[in-house]
Amino acid sequence: MKTFFEAHIWSLKNKLYRMAFLWVKDKDIAQDVLQAVFEKAWLRKEALQKMENPTGWMVRCLKNESLMHFRVSKRFESIGDLDLHSENEEVEDKTAEVKLVFAFLESLPEKQREIFQLREVEGLTYEEISEYLEITIDQVKVNLHRARKTLREYLMNQKHGR
Amino acid sequence: MEDRLERLLSKYWEGETSLDQEKEIKILLEQVEGFETEKKFFLGIKVISQVAPEVFEVKAKSKRSSNMLFKIAAALVIFLTVGGAIYRYQEQKAEKEAFLQVMQAFNMIQTNMQKGTESLNAMEEFKHLNATEEMFNINETKK
Numbered sequence: 001m002k003t004f005f006e007a008h009i010w011s012l013k014n015k016l017y018r019m020a021f022l023w024v025k026d027k028d029i030a031q032d033v034l035q036a037v038f039e040k041a042w043l044r045k046e047a048l049q050k051m052e053n054p055t056g057w058m059v060r061c062l063k064n065e066s067l068m069h070f071r072v073s074k075r076f077e078s079i080g081d082l083d084l085h086s087e088n089e090e091v092e093d094k095t096a097e098v099k100l101v102f103a104f105l106e107s108l109p110e111k112q113r114e115i116f117q118l119r120e121v122e123g124l125t126y127e128e129i130s131e132y133l134e135i136t137i138d139q140v141k142v143n144l145h146r147a148r149k150t151l152r153e154y155l156m157n158q159k160h161g162r
Numbered sequence: 163m164e165d166r167l168e169r170l171l172s173k174y175w176e177g178e179t180s181l182d183q184e185k186e187i188k189i190l191l192e193q194v195e196g197f198e199t200e201k202k203f204f205l206g207i208k209v210i211s212q213v214a215p216e217v218f219e220v221k222a223k224s225k226r227s228s229n230m231l232f233k234i235a236a237a238l239v240i241f242l243t244v245g246g247a248i249y250r251y252q253e254q255k256a257e258k259e260a261f262l263q264v265m266q267a268f269n270m271i272q273t274n275m276q277k278g279t280e281s282l283n284a285m286e287e288f289k290h291l292n293a294t295e296e297m298f299n300i301n302e303t304k305k
Binding site: 013030034035042096099102122144152155 | 174175176177181184185198199200202203205206207209210211213214215216218220
């Protein structure tokens with residue numbers, strides 16, 4: 001039988017890794033961030049079990065760790081300032097398709113970006129996204145709608161070479 | 163098929179599709195001709211969704227670090243206990259030495275006092291003599 005940690009926390013690792021990857025744009029850094037988050041979670045596993053929304057705590061912790069990484073390197077002030085086209089970006093394993101997605105995500109406000117990636121990349125329901133980001137379902141729907149509207153314009157501009 | 167895709171995409175842009183319909187859009191995009199930009203974008207999403215972390219172990223590392231903390235704490239307790247015992251022993255030793263020195267000093271004073279008192283005992287014999295005449299039999303000499 002799986003423990004609480006294995007069933008509810010450890011099972012988040014792939015999704016959290018991809019969230020970190022989309023924030024920090026570097027697989028090695030994303031791995032370090034993820035490991036730091038899970039070490040913190042392991043030390044607080046009893047407290048996590050008592051939490052109403054341990055997933056939300058994990059996402060918050062992931063954000064803080066990602067920010068910590070950038071604050072240490074004094075490159076950014078907030079997740080919203082993440083420059084998806086930074087010079088230090090490791091692009092060797094990014095195809096044209098992935099770059100297209102990254103460029104689009106860059107054009108979105110922080111909240112829309114997070115909601116869009118949880119829906120499109122992770123395939124989460126509105127309820128799950130609201131749990132991950134600790135926001136209401138209405139906020140999820142509104143932000144997703146706005147993100148898709150922007151996507152439609154973005155793809156149209158791509159078609160017309162703008 | 164293309165009409166179906168068009169309809170689903172219209173709903174998608176409005177944020178009105180279910181997860182199943184969104185999956186269907188991605189399947190249809192792989193089957194129909196055209197929609198090149200959409201195909202490219204959703205392929206990028208697919209690639210990102212397959213990115214996974216390297217295998218890593220959290221428990222062992224955390225356990226190691228907690229074990230290390232426990233060892234440090236244990237070493238600290240032993241160090242403080244032994245250090246405290248040595249300190250107390252040194253303190254008691256110093257107190258004992260000081261006590262012995264004081265006692266030696268008292269002994270010396272007592273010995274010297276005793277010597278002084280004994281030397282004064284010789285004078286005891288003279289204390290009943292009332293005058294210098296008695297002491298040296300001066301009167302008898304005069305006679």
